[in-house]
Amino acid sequence: MATTIKDIAKMAGVSAATVSRVLANKEGFFGSSTAKKVREAAAKLGYRKNTSATELVTRKSHDLAVIVNATKTNFSNHIIDGIQAAAFPKDLNVIILYAGDFDAERQRRAINTAVNRSVMGILLLSVEVNDDNLDLLKSAQIPFCFLSISETDESLPFITSDDEEVGYLATKYLYQQGHRNIGIAGINYKNAITGELRLHGYKRALKEFKLQENPDWISAGDYSYESGELAMSTYGRNTKLTGIIAGSDMAAIGIMNQARSLGLSVPDDISIVAIDGTELCEIVQPQLTSVSQSFYEMGTLGVDWLLNKDKKVTKTITPIKVIERQSVKRLTGKNSF
Amino acid sequence: MATTIKDIAKMAGVSAATVSRVLANKEGFFGSSTAKKVREAAAKLGYRKNTSATELVTRKSHDLAVIVNATKTNFSNHIIDGIQAAAFPKDLNVIILYAGDFDAERQRRAINTAVNRSVMGILLLSVEVNDDNLDLLKSAQIPFCFLSISETDESLPFITSDDEEVGYLATKYLYQQGHRNIGIAGINYKNAITGELRLHGYKRALKEFKLQENPDWISAGDYSYESGELAMSTYGRNTKLTGIIAGSDMAAIGIMNQARSLGLSVPDDISIVAIDGTELCEIVQPQLTSVSQSFYEMGTLGVDWLLNKDKKVTKTITPIKVIERQSVKRLTGKNSF
DNA sequence: AAAAGCATTGTAAACGTTTGCGTAAAATGT
DNA sequence: ACATTTTACGCAAACGTTTACAATGCTTTT
Numbered sequence: 001m002a003t004t005i006k007d008i009a010k011m012a013g014v015s016a017a018t019v020s021r022v023l024a025n026k027e028g029f030f031g032s033s034t035a036k037k038v039r040e041a042a043a044k045l046g047y048r049k050n051t052s053a054t055e056l057v058t059r060k061s062h063d064l065a066v067i068v069n070a071t072k073t074n075f076s077n078h079i080i081d082g083i084q085a086a087a088f089p090k091d092l093n094v095i096i097l098y099a100g101d102f103d104a105e106r107q108r109r110a111i112n113t114a115v116n117r118s119v120m121g122i123l124l125l126s127v128e129v130n131d132d133n134l135d136l137l138k139s140a141q142i143p144f145c146f147l148s149i150s151e152t153d154e155s156l157p158f159i160t161s162d163d164e165e166v167g168y169l170a171t172k173y174l175y176q177q178g179h180r181n182i183g184i185a186g187i188n189y190k191n192a193i194t195g196e197l198r199l200h201g202y203k204r205a206l207k208e209f210k211l212q213e214n215p216d217w218i219s220a221g222d223y224s225y226e227s228g229e230l231a232m233s234t235y236g237r238n239t240k241l242t243g244i245i246a247g248s249d250m251a252a253i254g255i256m257n258q259a260r261s262l263g264l265s266v267p268d269d270i271s272i273v274a275i276d277g278t279e280l281c282e283i284v285q286p287q288l289t290s291v292s293q294s295f296y297e298m299g300t301l302g303v304d305w306l307l308n309k310d311k312k313v314t315k316t317i318t319p320i321k322v323i324e325r326q327s328v329k330r331l332t333g334k335n336s337f
Numbered sequence: 338m339a340t341t342i343k344d345i346a347k348m349a350g351v352s353a354a355t356v357s358r359v360l361a362n363k364e365g366f367f368g369s370s371t372a373k374k375v376r377e378a379a380a381k382l383g384y385r386k387n388t389s390a391t392e393l394v395t396r397k398s399h400d401l402a403v404i405v406n407a408t409k410t411n412f413s414n415h416i417i418d419g420i421q422a423a424a425f426p427k428d429l430n431v432i433i434l435y436a437g438d439f440d441a442e443r444q445r446r447a448i449n450t451a452v453n454r455s456v457m458g459i460l461l462l463s464v465e466v467n468d469d470n471l472d473l474l475k476s477a478q479i480p481f482c483f484l485s486i487s488e489t490d491e492s493l494p495f496i497t498s499d500d501e502e503v504g505y506l507a508t509k510y511l512y513q514q515g516h517r518n519i520g521i522a523g524i525n526y527k528n529a530i531t532g533e534l535r536l537h538g539y540k541r542a543l544k545e546f547k548l549q550e551n552p553d554w555i556s557a558g559d560y561s562y563e564s565g566e567l568a569m570s571t572y573g574r575n576t577k578l579t580g581i582i583a584g585s586d587m588a589a590i591g592i593m594n595q596a597r598s599l600g601l602s603v604p605d606d607i608s609i610v611a612i613d614g615t616e617l618c619e620i621v622q623p624q625l626t627s628v629s630q631s632f633y634e635m636g637t638l639g640v641d642w643l644l645n646k647d648k649k650v651t652k653t654i655t656p657i658k659v660i661e662r663q664s665v666k667r668l669t670g671k672n673s674f
Numbered sequence: 675a676a677a678a679g680c681a682t683t684g685t686a687a688a689c690g691t692t693t694g695c696g697t698a699a700a701a702t703g704t
Numbered sequence: 705a706c707a708t709t710t711t712a713c714g715c716a717a718a719c720g721t722t723t724a725c726a727a728t729g730c731t732t733t734t
Contacts (some may be wrong), residue, residue: 018712026693031711049690049691050393050453051454054691056387057690058719077587096432096435097722098421098431283621284620341720355684358683365681368681395721421712549707
């Protein structure tokens, strides 16, 4: 039904091999007059290359799979933008697959589709894989790289912010603004390395600045709006906290809105610094001061890494910085010392 | 290199055909003892099916392509969630392809990858295709359907809200709340049907309620935050407007923030109703009253449509409703009559 | 006990492309 | 004028599956 190179061959009066060479632009393997005939025939017949056949024989793909979890945060788009931007000039098609949130089965299926199609590389966007799926990933001989997530296993390649530093920097910033009672909320430090590291950085800063660590001020969550809300209502109206670090922009907004519900004003009564720094920080009022990550860059570096032959470096760190907006108040006087 | 069905056949002492049948679970075509042998061998060898080969011979795919434009709005996720939910039980893999914003070339490439892979169907998420790309889409014998966008061409299948009604309903709601000077902003009515229809609904409502139409109150845009901001600053501090319809949630937020910058309070000085009704409406303060669309449902209906054999119905309308939150003030007294 | 049906398996062709090899003609060198 | 290289192209195998058809041995029916 669909036209094949044989149809073109017949119409152009050449062999299928020649058609293939012309259409693949194998320079120097065909004459210009035949080339024209072939191309005209192809156009006339509305030829469409069959990717399956090509991939079957060449055993390689021009597709790059991105597996994202249906996350409640919203920076994925930025990373994907970066990936697209880097992939486009290299003529790579980016295909995006959703893995459920922490649904192992959906995750497995996503990895499987990527692997069975023998894509040229797999980028995993803030997805935590379980051991089975990791094996699956490894057993296929396809390069893969985690993005926006830290791994402890030194052999696993990943590109992300220095998460320990993220936690440290946020804390330090609040400290420098005069805050002494600093909480952290909405991060998952229970079974995810990224969260652990951030918490660790937070604690390191506390120690360095000789601030007391209060377990009640550390509130676990899943980076969602709701976990921000929840944390803030647990802290309560009369909290001693003057500054809170939020695991994500969404969590920060949850905190802020809940604070407001409690009759607390941001930043006058309570300061917030968000981790991520997406556009959400700017559309909300007051705008959120953030420790901003380089999401776009994670994307571009991700495809660079896949394209790079010698996969020696496994850990790549992208820059972070605090962007001052309006959600942190500078404390002076007795509050600060 | 990678293990094939033949390797399994050898190890299990059967033919490749049998292996194929077992692995594809063609019930009634193999004995249970051979089945076990085959499956064990497959597991031991770490067999992974080659999708290209399968698709080549069967000429069909279990993949469903979703083409989304890198939109500045944010409801795509909801539609995609719906698609995933409907596709999962049918064992369809959803692969998502980004087309640039209005970049015809990127669009072409996205369509091409989908078509060349002969996916079983294509869903286009609020993407407007040009004529060439439409031809491309049609010439492939693959069912496709537009989501979250209206089409005039009766032969093109699409699933979306009744856009004319969206505009009408938003206007009517504001009217019922006592507003008489109603503007509309951030929608693209210049070269997109969706926007045209909404504007038309708006005008119809004005006419029905005998309100005057003022060209200055109709502000074109692209549904973005920025276009909301811009519209509001053009309206200015001393606008006669009491109510504004925003093309999207993001646009609504842009309007709201800009209004605030001008010293106007929402909803006391100016009311806003957003079109879309995503979670953004709820995280912002005041929360945005919206004409909410059924995005999730568009997704599920989309895959239903693709799966449906007789593709007779080309136009499917999903429900809309206004969700009252906090951004619209009820006007009484002299303002309203 | 022959005929017919069924369950199970194998054989081989087909899907549409790429590419190593071979070859004829044309171009180049001597 | 002959040897050599280059250019342009065809032939045919290969990629890993699926599946129509045939073949085998059983079981059931009559």
